Amino acid sequence: MNRLTTSEAEYELARFPEDPRDPFRAWDAADAYLLRRLEGADNTEPVDLSGTVAVVGDRWGALSTVLAEHRPVQIADSYLTQRATRANLERNGAGADAVRLLSARDAPPDRVDVLLVRVPKSLAFLEDQLHRLAPAVHAGTVVIGTGMVKEIHTSTLALFERIIGPTRTSLAVRKARLIFCTPDPAKARTPSPWPLRYELPEGIGPASGRTVTNHAGVFCADRLDIGTRFFLGHLPARSGPDRVVDLGCGNGVVGLSAALANPSARVTFIDESYQAVASAEETFRANTGPGAEADFLVGDGLSEVPPGSVDLVLNNPPFHSHQATTDATARAMFRGAHAALRPGGELWVVGNRHLGHHIRLRRIFGNCATVAGNPKFVVLRAVKR
Incomplete structure (x- = not known):
């Protein structure tokens, strides 16, 4: 069990299945960096989370748990991620229906107003999910990715740029970066090349x-x-x-x-x-x-x-x-x-x-x-x- 502290509250989080010998946390600096940006840290405007919020690749449910009051949609390929998310929601007092859990095989929402992407290990999975979500993104959608510096490569940014729109990165903070992508409505929406x-x-x-x-x-x-x-x-x-x-x-x-x-x-x-x-x-x-x-x-x-x-x-x-x-x-x-x-x-x-x-x-x-x-x-x- 470990704690993630935001400006609003402190959250107890764990991986699934819980193992007292597991030395790894259920969140990292990339998750914390994204959450601070959503709150409006470093003299930036807070992100409006009143619309449909989609969280892709949330590894152990940390992002979804902190954002539970906004009733986000979580899209994950991992059964363990979904189990961890349910457990973390419960231990932090959120209802079981606070987050809509979708697998990577489910149809994504028809409209997404805030798209948050935890950069996955697999570039192919990122490509597939961006293709699947692109039709739901509109000109006003806020698109922010996050990952550790070692996880974000030129090829990662190129995918956001090619599928969604112009892309830039933040400065590194605690070895984590943010990805900012501006949707381009004029981009042709092509189907995923997968499988x-x-x-x-x-x-x-x-x-x-x-x-x-x-x-x-x-x-x-x-x-x-x-x-x-x-x-x-x-x-x-x-x-x-x-x-x-x-x-x-x-x-x-x-x-x-x-x-x-x-x-x-x-x-x-x-x-x-x-x-x-x-x-x-x-x-x-x-x-x-x-x-x-x-x-x-x-x-x-x-x-x-x-x-x-x-x-x-x-x-x-x-x-x-x-x-x-x-x-x-x-x-x-x-x-x-x-x-x-x-x-x-x-x-x-x-x-x-x-x-x-x-x-x-x-x-x-x-x-x-x-x-x-x-x-x-x-x-x-x-x-x-």
Whole structure:
């Protein structure tokens, strides 16, 4: 738990899921800089927030919580962001309906009077959202972006300029900057170029040559990443009516390979990203027959999967949370897999060799074997006893 202080109040904020060992805050200097600008800091005029306020990319709900009295619309790709926002609203005395929560897959508001953008890690996601929101922006819309200096690049500003209108940046304050964009009503509003599709390379198993769909923001959206490629070459050979989970599914290539290799299996694709699960579903539907069945779940890992109900979990865990390097997500995934697996069920993990996942797996499962490795990656197998 940590506190964000504005000129009006103090807010208690936390990430989701809450972890007392998590050293990272639910807000940073970029959030605070934007909020000060909205209040009229540094001899500027306060921003009129009486119209429709849209907040894009609010990482843990800090911006939405502080602005709750203005009933903003939050647009996020993250299920965890939405859960954090609800929890932060509740702990700070705001009603559950104070913020309208939209996913990146939902239709945006028809009109936006104030557009606030927390610059995301993915430039593709920013591009997609600006295209989707551009028709709702008018000549009087106030458009302000915010991010840490290391997150704002020439390419970031170019997107605002190309899609919305003339763009400039502020001076840096505590390593954060603001982006000011003036909407140009004369700009042609073009559709988003996303999703992208590409053909998988040969030699990667059952999914070779299949077409993958990638919505904006999904990891490695224009090519097969090398870690997944290595994993696909070492997936377990199984048969029969297994319950399989592609945990942190991304575009669903791993789960698709498991389904093609074992048509009797039922695969559940899980990710906390709405864009990822949409990508996985489109990838699966495009490459399987009309009778093929699978489940697609946006959620917090395996928290909604019944304990002891799964035979096999396949996992390529992330080791970043936004800009922070952390193994917290991987640890949570491993613990969730242990709970969801039946006795004798297996968790197969691919990861960078230096991350030391085998140590955590042995602590949780009591065992861990190396299936395959190269100088960069390792595939690990842990069995629930």
